[in-house]
Amino acid sequence: MNKAISITPPSRLSRFWHKWRFHINVLLLLIPLGFMPKYFADASLFRGDSGLGQREIGTVQVGPWSLRLAELREEAPSLSGPAGYMKDFTAALCDACVEPVKATYLRIGKPRSLRAAGTIFFGTPYRMGTQMPIPEKTKPDAELWITMEGWDGSMHQASIPLSQASPATVAWLNKQGAKP
């Protein structure tokens, strides 16, 4: 009754793993801590605790109405897939505008018509957001046009220089040069 039992010794990797696996797992739990400051900053930005956006542009008078405008992030437009470069803006309607204003639009350059007024702001009137496409051929001296449409059918428009609305976007346009 002689039974040969051969035991292969565990590999070095296996020994290392068995010795340190609990420590390694604790380290893995620590990794998310490094992302916490960015996470909480973003959470506060999206909840509105740190204001309308990273950079307040100020109050813009649009006919009888007004709105507070802000850049959600103080940075250059970001590439959003095949639709091109996009820039996020946030806005809050004045207290007296909440009821009469039906829609607010944002566009680079003067809109040709209400149908082509640009991107629409969505969300609560106290904190609306929109994502505006920035064509690469935009001139750095372009103007940002705000169109507000009332429930009574009235329409009011105002414009501010893009350099005032988003210096980061103008810097980005200047850096990449004018596209044809």
Added chain:
Amino acid sequence: MTRSPLHSRLLASAALLVLSAGFSASALAHNPMCECKAIDAEQIQCTGGFSDGSGAPGVTLDVIGYDETILVPGKLGADSTLTFKKPGSEFYVLFDAGPGHVVEIDQADIQAP
């Protein structure tokens, strides 16, 4: 060493979690897109869609003159395209997927065949 069914199931669900985290961002944006090109000297073809890759069959696409008269009121076909005869006067193309979801293409931005 054979893997227990529990082990493989854990692995599979971890892989699924990683995959869904990777794909979640692509579902966020769906901006309207439109592209027009001249297919010959007389005809222009416009293709509409959304940046999440979906097409836009049935969506309104109007050809509008600089004086705001609608020259060609159209809707995209089942293949998300519309072909129309180039108007004689100055025009722009408006892909209109609803208020605030529009794309404007000026005649100057339509590439020649």
